Amino acid sequence: MNRNSIIAILGIIVGGLLLAVLILASNPAADHDEHQHEESTDHDEDFPRGPHHGRLLSQDDFELEVTIYETGIPPQFRVYAYQDEKPLPPAAVQLEMTLLRLGGRREQIGFKPVDGYLLGDRVVEEPHSFAVKVEATFASKTYSFQYSQEEGRVHLPPAALESAGISVETAGPAEIERVLKLPGTIEFDQNHLAHVVPRVGGIVVEVRKRLGETVTRGEVLAVLESRDLAELKSRLATARKRLQLARSLYRREEQLWRDKISAEQDYLRAKTQLAEAEIAVATAKDQLEALGLDTDQAKHSVNLARYELRSPLNGTVMEKHLVAGEAVKADARVFVIADLSEVWGSFNVPANDLNRVRIGQQVRIQAPELGYETQAVIDYLGALVGEQTRSAPAHVHIENPERRWRPGLFVSVEVIEEKIAAPVTVSLEALQTWRGNEVVFVQSGDEFEVRPLKLGRRDTNKAEVIKGLVAGERYAVTNSFVLKADLGKAGATHQH
Known part of the structure; x- marks a missing residue:
């Protein structure tokens, strides 16, 4: 490498070093510890800035540099005082600040001197959007300043609000x-x-009810012809005839015995035969009544083999397992009848949750796919825990007059353990995330401002507000994500 090349390279290096020094000198606050949000800096030149990259307020030879410090700690005001562009001792300045937020909320902030600056006595809550009034006293002279800064706000007139489908509710107490x-x-x-x-075997000769039909108690479902039934009816008829003969014989023998014409032994024999005949009739009747037959009607029946199968309750035919001409056994399940005006909501309670559930407790039953919801109370809680499921069965009674709750439908069961009165609540649908916080958009006129919240207990619909919102304030609920999207387009910046 020749001498001219070395000189050229050295010149380039020296020029680069000089350029770097000039860049650092032109931005003295680049290494300062005042935190700025890493967002758009389009507004950085909207107001004068001081050495700590804060807002510079000037009157005569007195200046205040206002910053919000929030690196690793909650945001607080730090104010630096100057006279003739020279730093003043913080203790030499008395300072008060008033913040006027959207909706007329006022915040009063006092300051105390610390190392090199005046420190605000309260946290500056997000969003940092407010009109500011500053009163400073130095050397027996009072200086007043006013300015405003905006962030986290979206302007939306009523027409646009309706077009976006945004609904607004009022924060207030709820359970x-x-x-x-x-x-x-x-x-x-x-x-x-x-x-x-059937309770008796036979051949199906007629089926009167179809699957899904409604039936009433005592209504005929099907008709069978049964040889066994014919035999029982015949047995009853024979027993009744024998009873008539036995009764007639008893009355004749009783009269002859009283008239001392026949022996007492004949009278006693007739009495015994009468008792046996009565027993035979009673037994035959019991056998028929066990089949659900009216023995008085059976007495006048022409077809001894005819058997009418009747419904034992009011309800709906849920199952049918017979057709005409089919032979059925006495214990065959031919129909299933269910009264659907009341059903069970059944569920299993895990063993580790049994202490949270009790009989009589309020329960909410939901079928989200169908949009059904109802409330009931726990009517049954099993005394045993299943070996396989490690849970106890439970159920509630559900009134079902419209037959909407169909057996077999999967549902969500919410056992209500307790209800807590919260002074301020918001709808969960309204919650959005902004800078790592859960927020809602609070309305004031045509303006919506993002409001970070500290939330407490919540259920499926509402959340308790511990801090950030007061009862009576109105906030966006449905489609509030539209406001968040508009906020992102606006590029909300800190103007510290």
């Missing part, structure tokens, strides 16, 4: 429910369910 969520199913009410069996 927060603590619930235990469990899966469940709709089942038949076992107290209103009947398996219909």
Whole structure:
């Protein structure tokens, strides 16, 4: 490498060093510890800035540099005082600040001197959007300053609000429910369910009810012809005839014995035969009544083999297992009748949650796919824990006059453990995330301002507000994400 090349390279290096020094000198606050949000800096030149990159307020030879420090700590005002561009001792300045926020909320901030600056005595809550009034006293002279800064606000007139489908609600008191969520199913009410069996074998000659039809108690479902039934009816008829003869013989022998014409032994024999005949009739009647037959009607029946299968309750035919001409056995389940006006919501309670559930507790049953919801109370909680499931069965009674709750439907069960009165609540639908905080958009006129919240207990619909919102303030609920999107487009910046 020749001498001219070395000189050229050295010149480039020296020029680069000089340029770097000039860049650092032109930005003395680049290494300063005052934190700025890493967002758009389009507005950095909207107002004068001081050595700490804060807003510079000037009057005569007195200046205040206002910053908000929030690196690793909650945001607080730090104010630096100058006279003739020279720093003043913080203790030499008395300072007060008033913040006027959207909706007329006022915040008064006092200051105390610390190392090199005046420190505000309260946290500056987000968003940092407010009109500011500053009163400073130095050397027996009072200086007043005013300025405003905006962030986290969206302007939306009523027409645009309606077009975006944004609904607004008022924050206020409500009950927060603590619930235990469990899966469940709709089942038949076992107290209103009947398996219909013939109780006598026979041949189906007529089926009167179809699957899904409504029936009433005592209504004929099907007609069978049964040889066994014919034999029982014949046995009853024979027993009744024998009873008539035995009764007639008894009356004749009783009269002859009283007239001392026949022996007492004949009278006693006739009495015994009468008792046996009565027993035979009673036995035959019991056998027929056990089949659900009216023995008085059976006495006048022409077809001894005819057997009418009747419904034992009011309800709906849920199952049908017979057709005309089919032979059925006495214990065959031919119909299932269910009264669907009341059903069960059944669920299992895990063993580790049993201390949270009790009989009589309020329960909310939901079928989200169908949009159904109802409330009931726990009517049954099993005394045993299943070996396989490690849970105890439970159910509630659900009134079902419109037959909407169909057995077999999967449902969500919410056991309400307690209800807590919260002074201020918001809808969960309204919550959005902004700078790592849960927020709502509070309305004031045509303006919506993002409001970070400190939330407490919550249920499926509402959350308790501990800090950030007061009762009576109105906030966006439905489609509030539209406001968040508009806020992102606006590029909300800190103007510290």
